[in-house]
Amino acid sequence: MNRKQFVLSAVMIAFLAQESYAIVLYGYIGFFRMMFANFASFTALVDLIIALVLILAWMRDDAQQRKVSAIPYLILTLALGSVGPLLYLIRRFAEPAQSTATVTPHAVGN
16 A cells, blocks of 8 residues: 555545444434535535536546546446545555556657
C-alpha cells in the first residue's frame, strides 16, 4: 500500500466512523430529515449533491479510459456518499501509473 492509498484509507475510515455515529444517533431517515431542518443544512445538501454528481461523471469517464467497471463505485456513491469515490481512488492508486515518457516523438519530414 502506497502513501496515497494509506491517506485515503485513513480518511475513509474516519468518514465511515462519523457517518455510522450519525446514523446511530438519528437513523438513516432521520439523517436526511436533519438535512432539511433549515436552509443552511439544505444548502449544504445541495452543494454535496452537485459535488458528488461531478465526481460521478469523472469516475465514469476515468473508468472507461482505464477499461474498468465504475458501477460498484457509482452505486456506493449514491448509497454512502464519499465512500464510493474514496474506494475508487484507493483502487486507482494501486495500479501502476501510465508513463507518458514512452511516447516517441514523430520525425519532422522535409
